[in-house]
Amino acid sequence: MNDRETTSPAGATPAKSAVVARRALRDGVYDAILEKLLDGSAPPGSSLGIDPLARELQVSPTPVREALVQLEHTGLVSRVALKGYRVAPPLSPEQLRELFDMRGILEVAAVERAAERAEDLLPELRVAHAQHVLAAHNVRQRRGDGERPPDYADMREYFAADWEFHLTIIRAAGNRFLTEAAESLNTHVHRLRQTAHHGILDMDQALSEHAAILAAFESGDRELLRSTMRDHLSAVAHRVSVDG
Known part of the structure; x- marks a missing residue:
């Protein structure tokens, strides 16, 4: 999953193509991180570093950061001041x-x-x-x-x-x-x-x-x-x- 390897849909303008490609990349990164949360490979309380995740998924930090912001809204991850993102604890x-x-x-x-x-x-x-x-x-x-x-x-x-x-x-x-x-x-x-x-x-x-x-x-x-x-x-x- 490399954010530098994108192609333009036929007939799309470069600007629109870039927006679509970026959204697709962000959604792909979101799904990959969500999988880690649900399959147990990122257990509750563990840290979710943007740079390590970017290296693992072979993307730039930007779509990782965007995906973590989305996941924060679901309650699956939380952002701790000065410490970055962590997997949320199990439901109480x-x-x-x-x-x-x-x-x-x-x-x-x-x-x-x-x-x-x-x-x-x-x-x-x-x-x-x-x-x-x-x-x-x-x-x-x-x-x-x-x-x-x-x-x-x-x-x-x-x-x-x-x-x-x-x-x-x-x-x-x-x-x-x-x-x-x-x-x-x-x-x-x-x-x-x-x-x-x-x-x-x-x-x-x-x-x-x-x-x-x-x-x-x-x-x-x-x-x-x-x-x-x-x-x-x-x-x-x-x-x-x-x-x-």
Whole structure:
């Protein structure tokens, strides 16, 4: 990833091409640092030096600095006066409670609205659930006999499929601001995986709970749908608090 090796899109003016290339580079650096935060290679409390990261990613310090400013807004990193950036500590019990409170408010509202579009939603939600089941199967296959503990590389596809199931419902609510609010929680939802390394332990429960939500949509029972989503989020919060 070298910021000196960029090409201009066909037909773009040099000025516009430079802006696009710089934005793409910054986003690539952001994703690379985010990966380090979520896979555990940059553990909570560790320092994030701009120059070392620039050398590691083979870029200039500028896109690294810009990416760290972005990450500071997510709460994943913090800036300490005269000491630079550090990986934020794990979510506290209070923060976890607030996160699940917010998810409950947002996602129960989403299922109520998505229920009005259940006929259109169901095919897409069935696909999302099938992809989640497949991702869980792939994790089990990679782990073989189950003796090796899971790592982030094992769980990446599974985490993405899990969250995509929820986003499929939220998008079906038909409110762009609701969707934006949910997507803004994405890094925090992944961050709770850092806080409680329970991923492999609750795969069966999560799949079963998602299947129940899908069945509730199929039944057309809106009260069942609301209670099923509330029960799922409550169960996840409990598992996190027990394992965290």
